[in-house]
Amino acid sequence: MPQAFEFKNLIKTYPDFKLGPLALDLAPGMVLGFVGPNGSGKSTTMHCLAGLVRPDSGSMEIFGRENDLNDPAWKFDVGYVGDIHVFYEGWSGEKNLQFLAQFYPNWSHEFAAKLAQRFDLSLKKKAKELSTGNRAKLAIIAALAHAPKLLILDEPTAGLDPVARAELQDVLFELMADGERAIFYSTHILPEISRLADELAFLQNGRIVLRTAKDDLTEKWRKITFRLSRNNLKFESVVSHQREGNDYQVISSDFEATMRQLHELGVENVQHSRLSVDEIAVQILKGGKNVATHES
Amino acid sequence: MWQLMKADFSYYKFALLLGFGVCVVMAIVSFAWNWGDLDTPIANSAFSYMITIGIIGFDADKEKRDRLYAVLPLSLRDIAHGRMFLAVIFQLSIFLLWLVYLAVTRENVPLPTVCNMLSFSALTLAMIMFFIIHHDIGFGDNKKKGYGIYYGFFALVIAIGGFLYYIQKLRAVSSYLFITLYGLPAGAILFSAFALGMYILSLTVFMRRKSYLA
Numbered sequence: 001m002p003q004a005f006e007f008k009n010l011i012k013t014y015p016d017f018k019l020g021p022l023a024l025d026l027a028p029g030m031v032l033g034f035v036g037p038n039g040s041g042k043s044t045t046m047h048c049l050a051g052l053v054r055p056d057s058g059s060m061e062i063f064g065r066e067n068d069l070n071d072p073a074w075k076f077d078v079g080y081v082g083d084i085h086v087f088y089e090g091w092s093g094e095k096n097l098q099f100l101a102q103f104y105p106n107w108s109h110e111f112a113a114k115l116a117q118r119f120d121l122s123l124k125k126k127a128k129e130l131s132t133g134n135r136a137k138l139a140i141i142a143a144l145a146h147a148p149k150l151l152i153l154d155e156p157t158a159g160l161d162p163v164a165r166a167e168l169q170d171v172l173f174e175l176m177a178d179g180e181r182a183i184f185y186s187t188h189i190l191p192e193i194s195r196l197a198d199e200l201a202f203l204q205n206g207r208i209v210l211r212t213a214k215d216d217l218t219e220k221w222r223k224i225t226f227r228l229s230r231n232n233l234k235f236e237s238v239v240s241h242q243r244e245g246n247d248y249q250v251i252s253s254d255f256e257a258t259m260r261q262l263h264e265l266g267v268e269n270v271q272h273s274r275l276s277v278d279e280i281a282v283q284i285l286k287g288g289k290n291v292a293t294h295e296s
Numbered sequence: 297m298w299q300l301m302k303a304d305f306s307y308y309k310f311a312l313l314l315g316f317g318v319c320v321v322m323a324i325v326s327f328a329w330n331w332g333d334l335d336t337p338i339a340n341s342a343f344s345y346m347i348t349i350g351i352i353g354f355d356a357d358k359e360k361r362d363r364l365y366a367v368l369p370l371s372l373r374d375i376a377h378g379r380m381f382l383a384v385i386f387q388l389s390i391f392l393l394w395l396v397y398l399a400v401t402r403e404n405v406p407l408p409t410v411c412n413m414l415s416f417s418a419l420t421l422a423m424i425m426f427f428i429i430h431h432d433i434g435f436g437d438n439k440k441k442g443y444g445i446y447y448g449f450f451a452l453v454i455a456i457g458g459f460l461y462y463i464q465k466l467r468a469v470s471s472y473l474f475i476t477l478y479g480l481p482a483g484a485i486l487f488s489a490f491a492l493g494m495y496i497l498s499l500t501v502f503m504r505r506k507s508y509l510a
Contacts, residue, residue: 047507047509050367051366051367051508052363052366052367052507052508052509053506053507053508053509054505054506054507069371069372069503070371070372070373070503071371072368072369072370072371073369075367075368075369075370076369078367080367082363082367084360084363086359086360086361086363086364087359087364088303088307088359088364089359090307091307099299099303100368102299103299103368103369103370104369
């Protein structure tokens with residue numbers, strides 16, 4: 001079965017920024033959280049994947065089809081919510097959806113109306129009269145109503161109120177139930193994706209620094225405190241540490257490996273606790289020196 | 297592609313009707329005041345056309361229409377044709393209006409007049425294409441190089457023309473081009489071919505854009 005998307009050696013260069021070379025893929029049925037600080041290249045990656053920007057080099061496939069801009073069959077499988085939302089501004093939400101519906105044989109007006117109801121969005125208002133949050137809701141409905149197999153969501157909750165955010169999460173959960181769809185979800189707000197994502201890819205300065213299963217991440221990364229009277233030690237898989245006298249507090253990216261070493265060293269008063277995905281992301285993106293890198 | 301054309305036509309129908317309405321009013325005024333000539337309605341409708349298409353183009357750019365289209369399951373070629381539709385159909389409508397005006401005001405429609413109209417329409421369309429190409433080069437592979445080649449070509453033509461005029465050789469040629477040839481079938485074909493060339497160039501430049509974000 002082909003991957004929901006797969007790109008190899010993707011490179012896009014701007015005068016002040018270079019994305020890649022990147023290699024990334026996503027299997028159907030999975031949600032990949034694409035995490036990185038502002039300006040790390042998340043939107044550029046998604047623009048390339050959605051066909052809005054032509055990369056300098058590299059290959060991209062969506063469900064086994066090359067994302068050729070002159071052979072757009074692959075676009076039927078894609079729903080895209082961008083970093084800005086574009087409509088016919090003088091038309092109502094309903095008319096904008098009717099316009100889009102013409103292009104997709106799978107479009108469901110019923111589903112679109114249901115989503116609008118769930119998001120508490122009036123489709124009668126003109127697009128230019130909608131608030132930022134309501135524009136995002138309309139863009140999300142537009143991206144979902146043709147039942148795409150791959151959803152590319154570029155910070156889709158920007159501007160959404162907490163209720164709409166929760167509703168979006170629920171809708172995405174429901175969509176994923178059939179196991180055939182995939183979601184590529186970019187954000188710099190980790191709690192937003194931590195419930196939904198199966199995997200996380202961390203992007204920094206245009207490069208993927210780590211790609212891992214979310215559960216592995218929360219399982220392996222721990223905060224460990226202990227007492228040790230020896231100096232100048234190098235700890236296994238420790239990405240950061242603080243010391244006050246003989247009391248240490250370290251953050252480990254491989255809990256078991258660090259603990260093995262600590263036991264061998266005979267440390268005392270060992271305590272450990274899990275980190276939130278958000279805390280782990282901060283460590284990764286701060287460039288913790290022992291983070292296992294996934295060079296792409 | 298047809299969906300884009302239909303949508304654009306529907307979205308801008310008031311602007312188009314207003315622009316076309318101005319042309320009709322000018323034609324009626326010209327006829328009613330017994331001016332009889334075709335130059336006045338042609339000149340007025342050219343102004344109306346440029347202003348209307350300019351406003352529509354500005355609005356579509358402001359609303360990032362290319363970005364909206366680029367994620368739709370359409371080929372770039374279809375999008376490129378679709379976004380030209382209004383400019384072409386509006387000019388065609390004006391041309392038909394002139395034909396009606398001629399039919400009403402003249403017993404016989406002289407061929408040179410029709411050729412004049414065709415040549416003028418073709419050049420007007422070519423001018424719109426000129427601006428569209430300028431816009432799309434800005435999203436191309438190498439903006440500086442693109443503009444350099446584009447404007448370099450026109451600058452070269454103007455420079456050669458200026459030189460030939462200076463040495464007395466082009467005066468006859470320019471008089472032939474813009475007075476005689478303009479009203480000949482060969483001229484109408486030549487100017488139409490030029491407009492078609494600009495149209496094809498605009499399709500090519502659009503399809504080679506590096507970004508459809510705006």
